[in-house]
Amino acid sequence: MSEEIVSELMRAHIYRLASTGQRVDGRGLDQPRKVSVDRAFVKTAEGSARVKLGNTDVLVGIKMSVGEPYPDTPNTGVLSTSVELIPMASPTFEAGPPRPDAIELARVVDRGIRESKMVNMERLCITPKEKVWILFIDIHVLDYDGNLFDACSYAAVAALASTVAPAKSQGLGDDFPLPVEHWPVSVTTAKIKELLLVDPSLDEERMADARLTVTTDENGDIRAMQKGLSGSFTYEEVKRIIETAQRVGRDIRPLLQSS
């Protein structure tokens, strides 16, 4: 996600601490940073949420419009997720068309929401083959201090949960809240040498060898996964990461649900 360098001193410090089960910001290895959710932040959007995961700050706005369904899914609404890594958020972000890391990020967030069937998209069909609701999830990263995968996902889920479809203005009856049926929570773990750290901070993320994002639903079932970076995991590590994702997911889910 970035070309910035972590000094050898900091690398050694992070690793030395982590090998005794500690982290620079005082967390345990399997402990995420504090999550705060600010709902209905943007009144021009149909739904919105500003989420802080530690110092990482993400704003998601949901816009809805009416359009044509894809020919292969004539009875379901359309979901479109995009991420903008705006240059405000980090000295390493530049303006311009989305780079591969932003595209991966958007697709991973999208996958968690789509595959968990969080929103019942079939109920967003107005006239089969002709008219459906189109959901735009626009993710604006405001301050990048590590682990965008989870921060963006939390903000998107919280924003969707607070979204009210503007049916009245389209002449389609009364406004209605989105049919939310499931609650995906994404939890990302970074691997530094042989150590696994949940919700990596910026420095941890930059020195990580590998990364695994696991999205689980309210039953603890896995709905999406994405491995990143050039390192590898053992199967035992993967299992541990999934178990941690289920546990951390249980803690975080109520924060995204409450309104």
Place this chain on the structure above:
Amino acid sequence: MEDIEHIEKEMKLIGSDGRRLDGRSFDELRPIRIEAGVLRRADGSAYIEWGGNKVLAAVYGPREAHPRHLQDPARALVQCRYNMAPFSVSDRKRPGPDRRSVEISKVISEAFSSVVFKEQFPRTSVDIFIEVLQADAGTRCAGLTAASVALADAGVPMRDLVASCASGKIDGVVCLDLNKDEDNFGDADCPMAIVPRTGDVVLLQMDGHLTYDEFQKAMGLSIDAARRIYEMQRDALRRRYSVTLEDILKESPPTAPVAEERPVTSEEDFGPEGI
């Protein structure tokens, strides 16, 4: 479409009591709240709520100018990027720069170019990022006002802050600080920005129809408002940076440095009390 034309003809923007739709008088600003130093990664940042506008500004630099061929061996570049979030307006805006944002970015860059001491930082770039999160007319003025605080927060040496406000004409009356409905159905809009200490105008745009008298009246309203906004900008910086004697005494040991890691712009730029 018929509906809109109908509304346009019928809409009264100023009531019989002389009040506007939102209850303001002709020379009244919308509520403004400015906060300095709101982002962690940026060198300087500020957040402003101005009526229904919510705008974030961030400053990076002076840092190496990219692309390299833009570097000026004699002075710093001041580059601004004004951007609207897709969800900031009622019809989703396609992400990325359009012609309007490019123009606004340019005039804001130019406004700040005239106050930043560019000669002190040859070959570098001062990058200003303005993100409109929620729009309700007057976003460029809100963005410029916030960016100015963000520049000070970043410790970029400047002749002064820049303060900005628009005036316009609705129902034939010159009014300060139009909101969205007034902007859409009004007769003219004239955003401007000044350097309050000298009164220099560093940004001026106008569209619509104003007589010369009306223009002067609009400028009078805007200049007066900009001076009030200037005080709000300075207040935001004071809230972020001011240290009272009590604060210092509370610190132990008493000689410990003030708990600010960021450089503060030189005292003379902000008067004897500093910021």
